[in-house]
Amino acid sequence: MIKKCPRCGANHKKKGTYCSRSCANVRTHTQADKDIRRKKLLDYHKTPESAATREKASRSRTAYNKGLEYNAIPQEDYAVEIPTVMGEIEDYEMFDNFERIEKW
Ligand SMILES: [Zn+2]
Numbered sequence: 001m002i003k004k005c006p007r008c009g010a011n012h013k014k015k016g017t018y019c020s021r022s023c024a025n026v027r028t029h030t031q032a033d034k035d036i037r038r039k040k041l042l043d044y045h046k047t048p049e050s051a052a053t054r055e056k057a058s059r060s061r062t063a064y065n066k067g068l069e070y071n072a073i074p075q076e077d078y079a080v081e082i083p084t085v086m087g088e089i090e091d092y093e094m095f096d097n098f099e100r101i102e103k104w
Pocket of ligand 1: 009
């Protein structure tokens with residue numbers, strides 16, 4: 001089946017809509033797109049996550065100015081317990097995601 005690339009108008013038989021990767025990668029940013037992006041960013045600034053990020057950045061800067069190294073995350077938080085898998089792997093909920101990916 002021959003398709004016509006909506007970007008450059010070339011006929012092609014490739015998978016997907018566009019004739020080439022470069023054609024597919026071109027995106028037009030309309031003013032509406034920009035407005036949506038801007039609104040999302042503004043919404044993000046209202047979230048607690050954003051507040052925490054700014055708080056962290058500010059503390060880090062303060063520490064830096066005092067010549068200290070700021071470490072927001074204590075080492076204990078990096079440590080993740082590795083569970084011992086006994087019996088069937090299917091019994092463990094945490095592996096559900098892997099299974100789903102396989103089914104794709
Ligand atoms: Zn094209």
